[in-house]
Amino acid sequence: MNDPDAAPPSLTGLSTYLLSRTGKAARAALAERLAVRGLRLWHMAVLAALADFGPHAQRDLASRLGVDPSDMAKVVDQLASAGRVERVRDPADRRRLTVTATEEGRAALAELDAEARAVQDALLAPLTAAEREQLHALLLRVHLALPGNAG
Amino acid sequence: MNDPDAAPPSLTGLSTYLLSRTGKAARAALAERLAVRGLRLWHMAVLAALADFGPHAQRDLASRLGVDPSDMAKVVDQLASAGRVERVRDPADRRRLTVTATEEGRAALAELDAEARAVQDALLAPLTAAEREQLHALLLRVHLALPGNAG
DNA sequence: ACCTATAGTGGGTCCACACCCACTATTACC
DNA sequence: GGTAATAGTGGGTGTGGACCCACTATAGGT
Numbered sequence: 001m002n003d004p005d006a007a008p009p010s011l012t013g014l015s016t017y018l019l020s021r022t023g024k025a026a027r028a029a030l031a032e033r034l035a036v037r038g039l040r041l042w043h044m045a046v047l048a049a050l051a052d053f054g055p056h057a058q059r060d061l062a063s064r065l066g067v068d069p070s071d072m073a074k075v076v077d078q079l080a081s082a083g084r085v086e087r088v089r090d091p092a093d094r095r096r097l098t099v100t101a102t103e104e105g106r107a108a109l110a111e112l113d114a115e116a117r118a119v120q121d122a123l124l125a126p127l128t129a130a131e132r133e134q135l136h137a138l139l140l141r142v143h144l145a146l147p148g149n150a151g
Numbered sequence: 152m153n154d155p156d157a158a159p160p161s162l163t164g165l166s167t168y169l170l171s172r173t174g175k176a177a178r179a180a181l182a183e184r185l186a187v188r189g190l191r192l193w194h195m196a197v198l199a200a201l202a203d204f205g206p207h208a209q210r211d212l213a214s215r216l217g218v219d220p221s222d223m224a225k226v227v228d229q230l231a232s233a234g235r236v237e238r239v240r241d242p243a244d245r246r247r248l249t250v251t252a253t254e255e256g257r258a259a260l261a262e263l264d265a266e267a268r269a270v271q272d273a274l275l276a277p278l279t280a281a282e283r284e285q286l287h288a289l290l291l292r293v294h295l296a297l298p299g300n301a302g
Numbered sequence: 303a304c305c306t307a308t309a310g311t312g313g314g315t316c317c318a319c320a321c322c323c324a325c326t327a328t329t330a331c332c
Numbered sequence: 333g334g335t336a337a338t339a340g341t342g343g344g345t346g347t348g349g350a351c352c353c354a355c356t357a358t359a360g361g362t
Contacts, residue, residue, distance in 0.1 A: 003301050004211060004214065004215060005214055005215055005217075005299060005300075005301065006215070006300070006301065007215070007216075007294075007300060008196070008199040008200045008202070008203040008204065008215075009203050010199035010202055010203050010260070010264065011195075011196060011199050012291060012294065014264075014267050014268070014271060015271055015275065015283065015286060015287045015290060016177035016178075016180075016181060016267060016270055016271045016274060017267075018287065018290035018291060018293075018294045019170065019173055019174040019177045019274075019290060020174040020175075020177050020178040021174070021294055021297070022170050022174065022290060022293050022294055022297065023170040023171040023172070023173065023174020023175060023177075023178075024171070024174060024178075025297055026167035026170045026171050026174075027167075027171040027174075027175075029167075030167060031318095040318090044162075045159070045162060048159040048161035048162050049159045051159070051161055052159040052160050052161050053159065057339080058339075058340065059338085059339060059340080060155060063155065063156055064155060064156050064157070064158070064159075065158075066156075067320090068320070068321065068322085069339075069340070069341090070321085070322080070323095070340085070341070070342080070343090071319085071320075071321090072340090073339095073340060073341055073342085074341085074342090077341090093328080093329070093338095093339085094327080094328060094329085094339095095327065095328045095329065095338065095339040095340070096328095096338095096339060096340085097339080097340070109161070113161065113165075116165050116167060116168075117165070119167055120165060120166055120167045123167060123170075123293065124166065124293060125296060126292045126293060126295070126296040127289060127292065127293065131289060132166065134285065134289065135166060135286070135289045135290075135293075136166045136169065138278060138282060138285065138286045138289075139166060139169035139170060139173060139286075140163060140169060141277045141278065142169075142173050142274065142275060142277060142278065142286075143158075143163065143169045143172055143173055144277070145276060145277040146172070146173065146176055148156060149156075149157070149158060150154050150156070150157065191348090208309080209309075209310065210308085210309060210310075218350090219350065219351060219352080220309075220310070220311090221310085221311070221312080221313090221351085221352080221353090222349085222350075222351085223310090224309095224310060224311055224312085225311085225312090228311090244308095244309085244358080244359070245309095245357080245358060245359085246308065246309040246310070246357065246358045246359065247308095247309060247310085247358095248309080248310070303362105304361100304362090305360100305361085305362090306359100306360085306361080307358100307359080307360075307361095308357100308358080308359075308360095309356100309357085309358080309359095310355105310356085310357085310358105311354100311355085311356085311357105312353105312354090312355085313352100313353085313354085313355100314351105314352085314353085314354105315350105315351080315352080315353100316349100316350090316351080316352100317348100317349085317350090317351105318347100318348090318349090319346105319347085319348090319349105320345100320346090320347085321344100321345080321346085321347105322343100322344085322345080322346105323342105323343085323344085323345100324341100324342090324343085324344105325340105325341085325342085325343105326339100326340085326341085327338100327339085327340085327341105328337105328338080328339080328340105329336100329337080329338075329339095330335100330336085330337075330338090331334100331335085331336075331337090332333105332334095332335090332336105
């Protein structure tokens with residue numbers, strides 16, 4: 001109770017503080033795992049978007065994930081170099097690059113997802129399965145209400 | 152449903168992703184409000200620690216908040232310049248600086264707390280009061296299980 | 303007294319993230 | 333056909349956070 005390293009109740013009484021703290025921990029843990037494979041969180045996000053919604057024009061990828069198109073170009077470039085993504089010029093509009101996940105990319109995403117779930121299991125260890133679902137449902141509603149996340 | 156800006160379900164299905172996203176949104180929103188007053192999140196954390204636990208040696212502040220002592224020195228220095236905190240040399244151990252919140256500092260914290268709750272109300276708008284409490288309780292348990300947050 | 307450890311401080315590095323601009327290639331408009 | 337808009341790219345900037353080291357002053361151990 002008198003732990004000299006305990007966080008101030010003034011802060012732990014704020015859900016936003018807890019959100020920020022636990023979120024950062026989650027992010028850091030996953031990023032660390034991905035770094036082992038030479039990947040970053042954006043790489044996973046791009047692979048996920050392609051897997052879920054199919055091929056995208058690069059610009060649409062950027063828009064969907066809320067990244068600067070210039071930064072997206074770099075991420076896609078790295079994924080392409082690693083063979084996890086294919087870029088082909090759209091014949092209908094030769095300015096566009098259509099980005100598609102390769103078989104290798106889909107396999108990589110599956111592994112990444114497994115890593116993410118492992119991290120999540122560790123983070124949410126103190127909660128029961130039912131509580132985790134509760135938490136997820138609540139967070140999802142908050143997330144959807146965030147600006148730029150219309151369902 | 153076919154919103155071209157919707158996030159990939161592969162990601163929104165991960166609680167860690169939602170935590171990270173909503174946490175970042177919370178952090179950013181509060182940081183923006185504090186910036187108006189020329190403060191950062193660490194300033195608020197320090198004031199909260201002092202208000203909750205009373206005066207600290209600067210080193211203990213750093214340890215409690217998990218910050219590098221060198222960085223803490225800078226934060227405390229800024230708070231002192233703004234008159235929100237007082238540093239006095241501990242006569243029992245003249246290496247130590249005892250940091251105390253001034254009346255002004257306590258007042259500032261109250262305002263900051265109000266800002267934080269406003270941000271929180273906006274963020275958690277889609278949830279009922281009962282759901283917010285649920286969310287808070289779940290997050291608190293996760294937070295306490297985080298490395299270095301023993302109760 | 304001597305040596306080691308500790309508190310605070312100033313300085314610097316490294317990294318990730320978010321932006322922004324300029325430029326080329328291509329398309330759309332009129 | 334000429335002009336404006338758009339897709340992608342390369343390069344650069346600014347910021348915030350975490351970390352690390354060297355240095356001074358003081359304390360503690362023997």
